[in-house]
Amino acid sequence: MGTSGDEENGVAGLGRPGGTGQVAGGWGNGDLGSSDDRAQFSALLEDSVEDLYEHAPCGYLSTLLDGRIAKVNTTLLDWLGYERDDLLGRRHFSDLLTVGGRLYHETHFAPLLGMQGEVSGIALELKAADGSRLPVLVTSTVRTGRDGRPLLIRTTLFDARDRRAYETELLRARKEAERERERLQRLAATLQKTxxxxxxxxxxxxxxxxxxxxxxxxxxxxxxxxxxxxxxxxxxxxxxxxxxxxxxxxxxxxxxxxxxxxxxxxxxxxxxxxxxxxxxxxxxxxxxxxxxxxxxxxxxxxxxxxxxxxxxxxxxxxxxxxxxxxxxxxxxxxxxxxxxxxxxxxxxxxxxxxxxxxxxxxxxxxxxxxxxxxxxxxxxxxxxxxxxxxxxxxxxxxxxxxxxxxxxxxxxxxxxxxxxxxxxxxxxxxxxxxxxxx
Amino acid sequence: MLAHGFGCDQNMWRLVVPALERDFTVVLFDHVGAGNSDLSAWSPDRYSTLDGYVEDVLELCRELALGPVTFVGHSVSAMMGVVAAVREPEAFAGLVLLAPSPRFVDDPETGYRGGFDAEDIDELLGSLDANYLGWSGAMAPVIMGNPERPELGEELTNSFCRTDPDIARVFARVTFLSDNREDLALVKVPTLVAQCASDAIAPREVGEFVHARIPGSRLVTLDATGHCPQLAAPEETTAAITSFVEALA
CATH class of the missing domain: 3.60.40.10 (PPM-type phosphatase domain)
Incomplete structure (x- = not known):
């Protein structure tokens, strides 16, 4: 746990003034010309680094190589209805998935991740604390140390309810088209016979x-x-x-x-x-x-x-x-x-x-x-x-x-x-x- | 002879093969319908029960004529090994059952706990449907867009873990709806049951059940999380296989 936490503190590194200064500078030629404005803007970004992680518009999750959860952001906790302490060190990423998702994770997702170091855009379903389901698109990358050994897995999860609804509709349309084609073939065969x-x-x-x-x-x-x-x-x-x-x-x-x-x-x-x-x-x-x-x-x-x-x-x-x-x-x-x-x-x-x-x-x-x-x-x-x-x-x-x-x-x-x-x-x-x- | 389980293909063994090859002749294959197998050889009739796969394993043994082999079956392939060894014991020197489960679904009548109830399995089959689009489309660019690992050639990247959704659905049914508990007691060849310490798919009590039912079998618990010890703990998995095979000789 300790090690992974330290590793993940690297996220805070994004907030170093040099990094934010560049962003502000890029926009600074126009409205943010005055030094007051610049200071205000910079302060806004400075403050938001932790916030950026915690309240990002997607779920963040860091897990040890065995899947145990080491770090999780507030967005994901809110989606799932869990307290941070419910998850850290206690639960595995696959525990958050539905059974189908868990099997898919074990049989496809994890092996692929191990092989490639990255897997992206996989449709899975999360199971919230109250039992409700949340379709997400999951991307994971393996973070390696300087010696190239894998240290932990970083995962982002995007709310995919709209996309899932759209996919379900596509799937339905595809099945319907397949049925229609079968019907057409039956009709052609019948006509042929007559x-x-x-x-x-x-x-x-x-x-x-x-x-x-x-x-x-x-x-x-x-x-x-x-x-x-x-x-x-x-x-x-x-x-x-x-x-x-x-x-x-x-x-x-x-x-x-x-x-x-x-x-x-x-x-x-x-x-x-x-x-x-x-x-x-x-x-x-x-x-x-x-x-x-x-x-x-x-x-x-x-x-x-x-x-x-x-x-x-x-x-x-x-x-x-x-x-x-x-x-x-x-x-x-x-x-x-x-x-x-x-x-x-x-x-x-x-x-x-x-x-x-x-x-x-x-x-x-x-x-x-x-x-x-x-x-x-x-x-x-x-x-x-x-x-x-x-x-x-x-x-x-x-x-x-x-x-x-x-x-x-x-x-x-x-x-x-x-x-x-x-x-x-x-x-x-x-x-x-x-x-x-x- | 190493037989991969549901999902992916023989690349599942890539971390254990180099070490095993030093001491043994290793046979790798993709089940029909998976990896680089000839998809036209797949038919729902032959492969909607374990039997089709079992016949394939036996045919492979006959065709290669290597004499009795040690069959290492992962997950659902462990039960293919069990059925094959019951049918033609002379073809096998030993069985290594890696993360085996003779039945994934609980059986309340006998008190057997496989780890999943019927509802879970319905949900799994539903999730295969949900990934229908994902498998046929979204997975491909993911697998191919891998510039840092050029050794993953086109052929491999196109096939690894990428299964025709219709075939995957039938294979999932075979995997998760089979019940081979009765076959365990009929196994007459030396058997090693190698389970993972923490496996969401084949829990420890399932491994213990398999061990208790197969006469004279040995049980090892690998310090690995997940259902794929050959990926999570390759050294330990290799060591378990090697010492088992050496003890046979």
């Missing part, structure tokens, strides 16, 4: 699988697909990508989906289906905000003689389908020249027809997959059509679900490189069980 079929139609003799990869949880993407029954023994399927994201794109997606479904009932010829869609989108969005999409539409009919299915595909500017044959040969089914749907009044639609034999698998995808960023090789940083073709060749012959699973895993390896939504739809004609056994 734009996709809950289940795909069951087509006898066909194995079907689809996957939708969401690139951003904050926004609704513009990819879509469906597979649905048409007139007896025929099925329609489509997969596409509306330009843009968010609510506006979702509205176009919705219009596109229902138009495709209705157009296919009206005239199931794939070329006609896409023409009708083109007309609808072109009429709807012909103003300053053009909206368009790429889409591939297929009409499936079973082949009663040889087994398997016939499929006629029509494409409006969409990446071509991939055909993986039962014998392992794999290639794109080109549909060149098809134009974006919705831009021109009379878009050109490209069609192709193919028979899916038992063991064959057809894959439709959106360009989120091939446009995914991958590690740059030879200056190319997109995954690309060729890489997808090579990948498909390693899969063939395969099934619908195995294809979709493999692409899902592939997308996972891209991680955040997939910056656009991706939809994939695979159909596969299983081999008859007799062949399967061989």
């Amino acid at each position: 734009l996709l079929p809950p289940t795909l139609a069951n087509v006898p003799g066909l194995d079907v699988s689809a996957y939708y990869h969401i690139a951003s949880v904050d926004e609704v993407g513009g990819d879509f697909y469906d597979l649905f029954p048409l007139a007896e023994g025929t099925w329609g399927l489509f997969l596409g990508d509306v330009c843009g994201k968010g609510a506006a794109a979702a509205a176009v997606t919705s219009l596109t989906r229902y138009t495709l479904r209705a157009a296919a009932v009206y005239n199931p010829d794939p070329d006609a289906v896409l023409r009708n869609l083109n007309t609808v989108l072109n009429h709807e969005y012909n103003g300053a905000d053009p909206r368009f999409c790429t889409v591939i539409f297929g009409l499936l009919t079973p082949d009663p003689d040889r087994g398997g299915f016939h499929i006629t595909l029509a494409s409006g500017g969409h990446p071509p389908a991939l055909l993986m044959r039962a014998d392992g040969t794999t290639d794109y089914l080109p549909t060149p020249g098809g134009q974006l749907i919705g831009v021109l009044a009379d878009a050109h639609i490209a069609t192709t027809a193919v028979r899916l034999a038992p063991g064959d698998t057809l894959l439709l995808h959106t360009d989120g997959l091939t446009e995914a960023h991958v590690n740059a090789v030879d200056g190319v940083d997109r995954y690309g059509d060729d890489a997808l073709l090579d990948f498909a060749r390693t899969l063939a012959p395969t099934t619908a679900s195995a294809t979709v699973d493999a692409i899902r895993d592939l997308l996972d390896t891209f991680g955040s490189g997939v910056d656009d939504d991706t939809a994939v739809l695979a159909i596969h004609v299983p081999r008859p069980p007799s062949e399967e056994l061989q």
Whole structure:
């Protein structure tokens, strides 16, 4: 105690005339010009040195290295409602803290102070004699002797009630913003779900699988697909990508989906289906905000003689389908020249027809997959059509679900490189069980 | 093997490591979620009980294959050592439990006094929330603005005692809501209980409780104030660890 008291008497040293004279001198050129004024002013400061410490607008506290309180100013005593003798030599700084503050002090504050010699601006709460709480901002420095050994700890405490109220408000606003974001994400996810079929139609003799990869949880993407029954023994399927994201794109997606479904009932010829869609989108969005999409539409009919299915595909500017044959040969089914749907009044639609034999698998995808960023090789940083073709060749012959699973895993390896939504739809004609056994 | 407790990281050991290194191979690590650990390895599932941490310690022992180690666990890590040694006693030559507490909350039913009532713990978890802003913002300039101590490199200054608030909250729950009293009697490896003379977090009767429950354990009371004897009384802490390990040999 004695030693620390002596050390702390250094505070009084601030009051030496030389120090105060300088301050007075700095101001002395104007109003304090007369010697009377100067003497008065000086006397005022001289008197106030002890007072400056005792009644400073912040709490002062000096503690021994073990935390025992060696010196405390009146401001802090008044805040806490303690007598000086209650604290000096009897209590530790951490005794003045709430339990939470005490734990924080022990586990963070004290170790940091020991390591750095200074810790500042830490929010803690004091517990007053009457049990009330006072939020403060605490700064501590370690005072060392000439030999560099730590002697004691000096601490200032600032009343932080206003700041704490402000922080509490900030915290509340931050939590609210986090909740809102979660709500938005839930909403986007729900909206996304309503734009996709809950289940795909069951087509006898066909194995079907689809996957939708969401690139951003904050926004609704513009990819879509469906597979649905048409007139007896025929099925329609489509997969596409509306330009843009968010609510506006979702509205176009919705219009596109229902138009495709209705157009296919009206005239199931794939070329006609896409023409009708083109007309609808072109009429709807012909103003300053053009909206368009790429889409591939297929009409499936079973082949009663040889087994398997016939499929006629029509494409409006969409990446071509991939055909993986039962014998392992794999290639794109080109549909060149098809134009974006919705831009021109009379878009050109490209069609192709193919028979899916038992063991064959057809894959439709959106360009989120091939446009995914991958590690740059030879200056190319997109995954690309060729890489997808090579990948498909390693899969063939395969099934619908195995294809979709493999692409899902592939997308996972891209991680955040997939910056656009991706939809994939695979159909596969299983081999008859007799062949399967061989 | 030195395991730091709640708050801060392996730098807690910096005052005892130089002396210990003269006689022993010292293994230091940051718990997942603390210091310079890979934060992406942290998950609330694995680390919302002591088990995740215990598994980490055991994995560390297996991976390093140093043979039976002396595990020095501070605060909550002392109980990680206890659980780990109960689970795989062959991995440990001895345990040093530094300022241990098997349960911080009082248990009126059994008359156990951990030093805190349930209200206190609620207040602690509340204060972690209050420091949410402080931890993520205000602490950083404080830690980095340290021109007199250039040896505290950027890497260190950014990490020491600075924990992701969400992780800190989960770790605080694990630390202050765990109850490992039952595990103490199952410890079969030589154990030293080293408590502080005046510790606001783990009072002396808690250290005595741990000593009484662990069969054959030794108890030393370090002349240190606070919960961190490795900082407050590094020489004495080192001496206690050294003489314990030498007696094992």
